Amino acid sequence: MLKPVELEIELFCLGMRVDESCRVDEDGRRISRTRAGLGSGLELVLPSPKKKIWINVPVVEPFAAKSPFLLVKSGSGYAVSDTRTGDHYPVEVPKEPGWYSWKTTSGTEMSRVGVLQGTYLGIYVSNACLYWNLPASPACAFCTTGRNVGEAEESRKLVEDVIEVAKAARDHSGSIFTHLNTGYHFEDVDKLESLHGLRQCEPFVKAIRAEVGGFIGVQAVPVPRRKFKEYDDLIAAGTDHFSFCYEFEDPEVFASLCPGKALTVGQPAFFEAMEYTAKKLGPGKVSGEIIAGPEPIDATKRAIDRIVNAGAFPTVCIFRPTLGSAMEHIDPPKPDEMKEVFAYLWRAVTRVGLPVGILPGIQVSLVVQPEEAAELVPQTLGTRLYETKLAALRALARPYVAWKRRPRGGRAATV
Ligand code: SF4
Numbered sequence: 096m097l098k099p100v101e102l103e104i105e106l107f108c109l110g111m112r113v114d115e116s117c118r119v120d121e122d123g124r125r126i127s128r129t130r131a132g133l134g135s136g137l138e139l140v141l142p143s144p145k146k147k148i149w150i151n152v153p154v155v156e157p158f159a160a161k162s163p164f165l166l167v168k169s170g171s172g173y174a175v176s177d178t179r180t181g182d183h184y185p186v187e188v189p190k191e192p193g194w195y196s197w198k199t200t201s202g203t204e205m206s207r208v209g210v211l212q213g214t215y216l217g218i219y220v221s222n223a224c225l226y227w228n229l230p231a232s233p234a235c236a237f238c239t240t241g242r243n244v245g246e247a248e249e250s251r252k253l254v255e256d257v258i259e260v261a262k263a264a265r266d267h268s269g270s271i272f273t274h275l276n277t278g279y280h281f282e283d284v285d286k287l288e289s290l291h292g293l294r295q296c297e298p299f300v301k302a303i304r305a306e307v308g309g310f311i312g313v314q315a316v317p318v319p320r321r322k323f324k325e326y327d328d329l330i331a332a333g334t335d336h337f338s339f340c341y342e343f344e345d346p347e348v349f350a351s352l353c354p355g356k357a358l359t360v361g362q363p364a365f366f367e368a369m370e371y372t373a374k375k376l377g378p379g380k381v382s383g384e385i386i387a388g389p390e391p392i393d394a395t396k397r398a399i400d401r402i403v404n405a406g407a408f409p410t411v412c413i414f415r416p417t418l419g420s421a422m423e424h425i426d427p428p429k430p431d432e433m434k435e436v437f438a439y440l441w442r443a444v445t446r447v448g449l450p451v452g453i454l455p456g457i458q459v460s461l462v463v464q465p466e467e468a469a470e471l472v473p474q475t476l477g478t479r480l481y482e483t484k485l486a487a488l489r490a491l492a493r494p495y496v497a498w499k500r501r502p503r504g505g506r507a508a509t510v
Contacts, residue, residue, distance in 0.1 A: 096182050099143035100470045101434065102175070103150050103463055106139075107413040108430040110159025111152045111175065113137070116168040123188040125195070126155060127210045127247070135417055137166075138213070138460055139175075140187035146452075147187075148467055149213035149460040153415055158427055194263035199256040207249045208260045213460035215272035216264040219244060220252045221295045224278025226355030233355035235342065236421040237386060237414065240278055254302050261307040271500060272457045273303050274336075276314035279355060292316055293325045297332055304333030308502040310454065312336035314384075316360055317368035326372050333503065337372045338410065340384040341365035344398035348390040352422075366401070373406040379450040381407040387436050388414030388428030396439050403443045408451055411440060412462050437468040445481045453488050454496060 097105065113119060124138045135155055141148040153159045163179045166186075175184045195206040209218035219240065226234040227241030234241055244250055264270035277292035292315030300311050313334050318325055326337065341362060343349040350357040356365075365383075373381040383402035387395045395411070402409040413433055416423045444451050444465050452466030466485070472478065 097177070097184070098470045099141050099148050100437070100463065100467045101430075102141060102184055103148050103467065104413070104433045104437065105430045106150055106152045106164060106175070107415070107463070108427050108433055109164060110156060110162045110427075111137070111154055111164040111166055112160060112162050113154055114165050114167045117166055117173065117188075118168070119166070119188055122173075122190065124191040124211070125206070127206070127212075135415070138189055138211075139166075139173075140189055142185060142187075143467075145466075145469075147458070149189075149458040151212065151460040153427075156416055156418055156423070158416065192264070192268045194260075194267050197263065199253075199259045201253060201256055203249055203253075203256055205260045205263060207247070208252055208256045209264070209273075211264065211268060211270065212274075213458040214268070214270060215274055215457055215459065216261055216268075216270045217274045217276070218252060218257055218260070218299075219248065219277070220257065220275045220299050221277040221280060221292060222250055224280075226279050226359075229355065231354075233358055234421075235355065236352045237342075237389075237417065239417050239419045242419050252299075254298050257299055258302050258306050261303055261309075265307055265309060269456060271309040271454070271496065272312065273307065273309060274312040274314065274338075275299055277316075279316040279359060291318065291322075291325065293318060293329060296334075297329060300329060300332045300334050304503050306502050306504075308500045310335045310457070310499055312338060314338040314340065316356060317364045319360070319364060320367055320371075323368070323371055326368070326375065330372075330375060335376070335499070336380055336382070337368075337376070338382040338384050339365045339369045339407075341369075341398075342384070342386050343390050344385065344394040344401070345390050348394070352389060366405070369402070369407050370405045378406045379408050379453065381405075382410040383407045384410040384412065386412050386414050387433060389422070389425065392432050392436050395436050399436075399440050399443050403447050403449060406449075408444065408449055408465055409440055410459075410462055411436060434471055437463050438471040440465055441468040441472050441478075445478055448481060448484065450485065450488050452485060453492050455489065455492075456496075 136151040136153045139150050165176045167176050173186050173188050197205050209216050223244040224240050261273050275296050280292045296313045349362050369383050385398045399409045416425050
């Protein structure tokens with residue numbers, strides 16, 4: 096039998112077929128082709144002794160049709176069957192939240208504003224990333240944002256709509272984390288400063304902090320050092336977390352697969368902004384996001400070290416050849432290589448004592464979370480001590496979480 100984290104990694108790499116016995120369109124969440132398109136799979140929950148593991152399993156990409164994994168209906172529940180070994184793994188198919196099909200006051204279906212990715216709410220708040228519209232269309236090769244925004248989701252999100260959706264996610268799905276992302280928007284053209292991705296997020300952050308509460312994350316292409324005050328402003332507005340998608344460690348791979356980022360801001364800008372905000376917010380509150388698979392795993396390991404040494408935590412996304420992206424024909428990575436990457440990741444966060452998995456109730460379905468990787472590494476005295484420290488931090492965080500959940504109020508004065 097595979098350990099839960101091994102099953103998670105194999106499902107990300109090999110995808111899954113869905114047996115005719117399943118009624119996932121009635122029993123589960125709809126497949127969301129929103130944001131970069133990585134949520135293009137079926138959300139499942141894997142039981143695990145320490146905590147449940149949420150995973151967005153690829154099911155629509157062609158590689159999934161050849162997968163040894165088959166989702167089957169098993170009595171009143173579901174199981175993933177491994178046709179190589181005959182092993183059965185009971186899983187949960189989480190129900191689609193009722194609020195997905197509710198309308199906001201302005202008449203927009205809520206799922207066109209934001210959807211859950213695991214247990215947190217993800218919202219692409221701006222109009223389509225400009226890399227999709229610049230000459231030569233230098234969009235990131237794995238991304239489908241330019242195809243999704245305005246199609247599967249609203250092309251412009253209104254602050255009022257976002258507030259209503261965030262409240263629905265909070266009240267009816269227990270979400271305590273709202274994550275905003277934007278893509279690229281002219282950060283180097285001063286006269287269009289109002290269109291910056293970071294600046295675009297600010298009114299949403301203020302309104303969510305004032306009226307919804309919970310934790311707020313922002314992800315945008317970084318601004319140059321001379322504009323780092325924008326990060327300070329966003330922190331003052333209520334941002335708890337920044338994430339920086341530099342995607343690939345090797346500069347040549349970065350330039351070829353993220354040509355827009357390489358042309359407009361350059362790879363070093365991601366590191367500088369990550370280091371700056373990690374110092375401002377403290378350990379474990381900023382993440383460096385990379386994609387494992389398209390570059391050699393030694394480069395991915397160097398990226399993990401770089402992120403951890405900056406005081407950030409590594410968010411490693413297993414490459415998915417999403418339909419409609421320029422890389423849709425590339426094979427996903429091999430499970431054994433990804434197990435090696437995540438074992439390395441766990442050793443790296445242990446080495447520096449980074450606080451990971453502290454906030455209860457924030458489960459991310461698009462990646463293997465650092466604390467889930469613990470099962471890949473034999474326990475030592477060092478890892479036991481580290482896990483004891485994490486458990487203590489989780490207990491200490493409870494009153495802080497309760498305080499953060501309360502809306503701050505006073506939006507009229509802050510927006
Ligand atoms: S920056 Fe890249 S990954 Fe992000 S939305 Fe734009 S093209 Fe997609």
